[in-house]
Amino acid sequence: MTVFESLLNNTFTVSRRIRISDGQGGWTVAWAEIGTIEGRIRPASSAEREVAAQEGRDISHVLYLVAGADVARGDLVECGELDVEVQGVREPSLAGHHLEVDCLERQAESTEAGS
DSSP states (O other), X not given: OOHHHHTOOEXXXXXXXXXXXXXXXXXXXXXXXXXXXXXEEEEOOHHHHHHHHHTTOOOSEEEEEETTOOOOTTOEEEETTEEEEEEEEEOGGGOSSEEEEEEEEXXXXXXXXXX
């Protein structure tokens, strides 16, 4: 185990959008779990949020994963009560060491009547 891998303190579930035929020539979109990955997440700094905004996107967290992890823009990543949508994936210095994943927190909607 590398020093970087020893810092990965959470297990995340990754889901990806899939299209399902509605039987009438159209499609519906659903989420399909594609696996779990070990990672570490932290809130994005104000500087990171500002740079992302200049690029036309919003981020709230940065997720760290080992290089080669199966995660892509648009995926949903969950850990406990935290759900984030992947906004972008970077491999710093193209070193094959780790990935930095820009994410935006998604808050669950209430499904109770009257809420």
